[in-house]
Amino acid sequence: MDLYIYYKVKDADAASLQAAVVPMQATLAQRHGVAGQLKRRPEARDGVQxxxxxxxxxxxxxxxxxxxxxxxxxxxxxxSGPRHTEVFGDVVSCA
Structure with missing residues (x-):
């Protein structure tokens, strides 16, 4: 399964959040073998990413x-607000 977690962050908090997420993902990769990715929408709206x-x-x-x-x-x-988690799996072909 693939996990997709999205959430909001104020522009002013982005650097601090990144400084916390990056080492957290590195630890998760080391312990669980899952290479996490961190992404963001290209635009902010009203100072929120x-x-x-x-x-x-x-x-x-x-x-x-x-x-x-x-x-x-x-x-x-x-x-800023809750984390939202979506779970997806691969589509299996019936060939």
């Missing part, structure tokens, strides 16, 4: 480990 974390091919139980890592990193101090 939309960011997305992507975790491809996440193993079972990874979502719980991610929630724990987010809490330990204190990301809520820099996000």
């Amino acid at each position: 939309t960011w997305m974390e992507v975790y491809p091919s996440a193993p079972e139980g990874f979502a719980t480990a991610l929630d724990e890592a987010v809490a330990a990193a204190g990301l809520s101090a820099w996000t």
Whole structure:
């Protein structure tokens, strides 16, 4: 399964949030073998950016480990509102 987590961050908090997310993702990669990606929409609206974390091919139980890592990193101090998680899987061909 692939996890897509999106959330809002104020322009003023973006650098602090990035400084927390990058090492969190590095630790998750080391412990769980999932190479996280950090993305953002190219434009901000009213001083607020939309960011997305992507975790491809996440193993079972990874979502719980991610929630724990987010809490330990204190990301809520820099996000504006809740984190929204979407889960996607590959489309399997019936060939």
